[in-house]
Amino acid sequence: MTTSRFTIGDDAFLLDGRPHRILSGALHYFRIHPEHWADRIHKARLLGLNTIETYVPWNDHAPTPDEWITDGRLDLGAFLDLVHEAGMHAIVRPGPYICAEYDNGGLPGWLFRDPSVGVRRSEPLFLAAVETYLRRVYEIVVPRQIDHGGPVVLVQIENEYGAYGSDAAYLRALVDLTRDAGIDVPLTTVDQPEPDMLRNGSLPDLLKTGSFGSRSPERLATLRAAQPTGPLMSSEYWNGWFDHWGGVHHTTPAEAQARDLDELLALGASVNLYMVHGGTNFGFTNGANDKGVYEPTITSYDYDAPIDEAGRLTEKYFAFREVFAKYTDVPDLDFDDPRSIEDPTAHTPAPVPVVEMAGSTPLLGVLGRLGHFARASAAPTFDELGVYRGYLVLRAALPDAGSPTSGESRGHVLEVGEVRDRAIVFVDGARIGVLERARGDRRLALPAGAELIVLLEDQGRVNYDQRIGEPKGLIGEVTVDGRTAEWTALPLDLDLLAASGAGADPLVSSSPLVGPGIARFEFSLGAPADLFLDSGGLGKGVAFVNGFPLGRYWSDGPQRTLYVPGPATRSGINELVLFETEVDAPSPAFAALADLGPARADAFDVQGA
Numbered sequence: 001m002t003t004s005r006f007t008i009g010d011d012a013f014l015l016d017g018r019p020h021r022i023l024s025g026a027l028h029y030f031r032i033h034p035e036h037w038a039d040r041i042h043k044a045r046l047l048g049l050n051t052i053e054t055y056v057p058w059n060d061h062a063p064t065p066d067e068w069i070t071d072g073r074l075d076l077g078a079f080l081d082l083v084h085e086a087g088m089h090a091i092v093r094p095g096p097y098i099c100a101e102y103d104n105g106g107l108p109g110w111l112f113r114d115p116s117v118g119v120r121r122s123e124p125l126f127l128a129a130v131e132t133y134l135r136r137v138y139e140i141v142v143p144r145q146i147d148h149g150g151p152v153v154l155v156q157i158e159n160e161y162g163a164y165g166s167d168a169a170y171l172r173a174l175v176d177l178t179r180d181a182g183i184d185v186p187l188t189t190v191d192q193p194e195p196d197m198l199r200n201g202s203l204p205d206l207l208k209t210g211s212f213g214s215r216s217p218e219r220l221a222t223l224r225a226a227q228p229t230g231p232l233m234s235s236e237y238w239n240g241w242f243d244h245w246g247g248v249h250h251t252t253p254a255e256a257q258a259r260d261l262d263e264l265l266a267l268g269a270s271v272n273l274y275m276v277h278g279g280t281n282f283g284f285t286n287g288a289n290d291k292g293v294y295e296p297t298i299t300s301y302d303y304d305a306p307i308d309e310a311g312r313l314t315e316k317y318f319a320f321r322e323v324f325a326k327y328t329d330v331p332d333l334d335f336d337d338p339r340s341i342e343d344p345t346a347h348t349p350a351p352v353p354v355v356e357m358a359g360s361t362p363l364l365g366v367l368g369r370l371g372h373f374a375r376a377s378a379a380p381t382f383d384e385l386g387v388y389r390g391y392l393v394l395r396a397a398l399p400d401a402g403s404p405t406s407g408e409s410r411g412h413v414l415e416v417g418e419v420r421d422r423a424i425v426f427v428d429g430a431r432i433g434v435l436e437r438a439r440g441d442r443r444l445a446l447p448a449g450a451e452l453i454v455l456l457e458d459q460g461r462v463n464y465d466q467r468i469g470e471p472k473g474l475i476g477e478v479t480v481d482g483r484t485a486e487w488t489a490l491p492l493d494l495d496l497l498a499a500s501g502a503g504a505d506p507l508v509s510s511s512p513l514v515g516p517g518i519a520r521f522e523f524s525l526g527a528p529a530d531l532f533l534d535s536g537g538l539g540k541g542v543a544f545v546n547g548f549p550l551g552r553y554w555s556d557g558p559q560r561t562l563y564v565p566g567p568a569t570r571s572g573i574n575e576l577v578l579f580e581t582e583v584d585a586p587s588p589a590f591a592a593l594a595d596l597g598p599a600r601a602d603a604f605d606v607q608g609a
Contacts, residue, residue: 001149006089008186008207013153013231013270021268022153022233023328024051024091025276028100029079030060031301032279034072035567036311037079040277041086043307046331047317048324051153052083053091053235053272055098058133059108060285063388065129068136073282077140084144084151091235091272093156094137096120096130097164097468101242101287101297104461105468109388112469119469120161122170131177138181145185155183156235160211162191162201164465171203190235193222207231211274213238213252216264233270237261239316240275240304244288244295245459246438246556249597251304258319265327273320277311278303280563283549284389284494284542287463294421294437296459298559299551300596309563310530310594312347349592350531353523355576360513360520363579364429364453367393370496373488379416380489381473382458387491391579392473394454396485398427398446412446417476421459424516424581427452431515452480455516455581459552494549514584521576521588528571531564534591539582546575555582558597 004016012019025044032040041052056076061069070076083090097120098106111117117125144150157174175187191201193210202208208227212219212234220232239257241250264271278301281287288296302309306317324330367373373395374385382392398412414425416435419442423435427449435441437459446452458472478484513519533543535553543550548568553559580586 006153022270024272026053026274033565048330051089056094057106089153090151091154105463121167142182162197166200193219198226209233209235211236235272236274248600249558254316254319275303275305277307278305286460288460352590358520363516373490379474379478381471383471391492392456393490416474422457424455516581519578528569530566532561532591534589537587541580544577560595
C-alpha cells in the first residue's frame with residue numbers, strides 16, 4: 001500500500017512536501033446511478049482534473065435515527081474506491097448541512113420533531129445526533145485518507161456557515177469530533193467571499209475557501225485579505241446554475257466561464273468545479289428555495305455542467321479542457337476507449353421506444369390498499385406522522401349543511417393557516433380545487449357533500465437559510481366552516497406506488513383514470529439504454545421505470561424530459577409507472593434528446609449551492 005502526506009503550506013497545498021494544485025470537480029454519488037460512477041469519474045479525469053469532490057446527504061443515509069444505509073446509490077465507500085482506482089484524489093464534505101439544492105439541505109426531517117433541538121449550533125441534542133452521524137461517515141472516510149493509502153486529501157467542516165450563523169463553539173465541536181474520529185487530513189470551510197461570512201463561517205486553524213462563479217480576481221483578493229497565508233481555493237466554482245419549476249433553464253456562456261476560470265488559475269488558485277457533472281434529483285430528493293416565494297427545484301440537476309445530465313460532453317467541457325491544458329498535463333481523449341468517451345460532434349440520439357398503456361387505477365378507489373388511515377383530532381402534518389417526503393391523504397366528514405327550513409343544501413368553506421406545499425381538494429370524490437403554497441392560498445369554497453379528502457404533496461424541503469426543517473402539510477389551524485374537523489390520515493406508500501404495475505398486482509387494472517391515479521405502461525428495448533421520458537403528454541406527478549424512481553415531472557416546466565439511466569432499463573419488456581395527479585389520460589412518450597426547457601444564458605454570482 002502506497003501512502004502519501006497532504007498538508008497546507010504557506011501559500012500552497014503540499015503533496016509529500018511539494019507544491020500541489022487541486023483541480024477538482026464535484027460529483028455527487030447520490031445523484032448518479034452507481035453503474036455510471038466510473039464513467040463520470042473517468043470523464044472528469046480526461047477533462048484535466050486530479051480530484052473529485054462530493055457531499056454526503058445525512059437524510060438519505062439515515063431516514064430514521066436508527067437506520068444507516070450505505071448500499072446502492074449511497075455506497076460512499078465504493079464511490080471513493082472508484083476515485084482512487086482512477087488515480088484521483090477526493091474531497092469529502094459531510095456537512096452535517098450540505099445545501100446542494102437537496103431536500104432539507106441534507107438534514108433529516110426527524111431532527112426537527114423536537115423543538116428543543118438547536119440545529120446548526122452548539123446545542124447538546126443536535127450535537128449528539130451529529131456525532132452519531134459523523135462517526136458513521138468517518139468510519140468510511142478514515143481508512144480512505146491519503147496517509148492510509150486512499151484518495152481523500154481534504155474534509156470540509158459544515159457548509160457556508162457564515163451565511164447562516166456565527167457559533168464558533170459549534171464549529172469547534174465539529175472540528176474536535178472530526179479529529180477524534182481519526183480524520184487527520186487538512187480541514188477546510190467554504191463561504192461566499194464577503195468579510196462577515198468568511199469571519200463567521202470558519203476558525204483560525206481551518207483553511208478558508210471561497211464559493212463564487214465569476215469575478216475571480218476580486219473574490220480571491222477578498223479571500224486573501226481574510227486569510228493572509230495558505231493556498232487560495234475556490235472550492236465551489238459555480239460554472240452553472242440550477243432551475244426551479246415554473247422558471248427557465250439557466251445556462252452560463254462557455255466562453256465567458258472559461259475566461260474567468262483561466263483568470264482564477266492564472267493567480268495560482270486551486271479550484272473545485274461545482275458541478276463537473278450535476279446528475280439528477282431522483283425520486284423525491286429535490287430541495288427548494290423560499291425568499292418570500294416558495295420555489296421547488298426541478299428533477300434535473302444538469303447544472304449546465306461540462307458533463308451533462310446524461311454523461312455527454314458539452315461545449316463547456318472542451319472550453320474548460322483548453323484552459324486546464326495551460327496549467328497541467330491533460331490526458332488525450334480516446335474515442336475508442338471502452339469506457340465510452342463519446343465523440344462530441346456526434347451525440348447519438350437515444351432510442352425512442354413505443355409506449356403502450358397497460359392499465360390504470362384512480363387513486364381514491366384504492367386508498368385502502370396503499371396503507372392505513374390513522375385518526376387524529378387535528379389535521380396532522382407529514383412530520384407528526386414521521387413522514388418526510390412524498391404524499392399524504394387527509395380525510396374528514398363534512399358537517400351537515402342542510403337548511404332546517406328549506407331543506408336545501410349549502411356549501412362549506414375550508415380554511416388553513418398555510419399549505420406546504422400543494423393540496424388537491426375533493427368532495428365526495430369530485431375534484432374541487434387546488435391550494436398552492438407559491439400563491440399563498442389559504443381558503444377554498446366547497447360544495448355540499450359528505451366526505452372531504454385532501455391530497456397533499458411535499459414538493460421539496462427548503463435547503464437554504466432559516467426555513468430549513470419547517471414541517472410539511474396543512475400548517476396551523478385547519479377548519480371547515482370555522483370549526484375543527486375530525487381527520488384520518490394516510491401517508492402514501494411510495495414503494496407500493498413504484499411497484500404498483502408489477503405482475504398481476506390488483507392496484508392497476510383496466511379502470512379508466514379519472515383524477516389522481518396510478519397508470520402503468522410498457523415499452524420494449526433490444527438492450528438497456530439511456531432514455532429521455534417526454535413529459536409533454538403528462539400533467540404533474542412522479543415516474544418510475546422498473547421500480548427505479550426517476551423523479552417528479554410537471555407541465556409548468558421548464559424541464560420537459562426526465563433522464564432515464566440505462567442501468568435502470570433492461571432488454572425486452574420494461575415497465576413505466578406514473579403517479580399522475582393532474583390529467584385523466586396521461587400519454588407518455590420518449591424523446592431522442594434531452595429538453596430542459598427554454599434557456600437563459602447568464603453568469604451567476606449570487607447565493608450558491
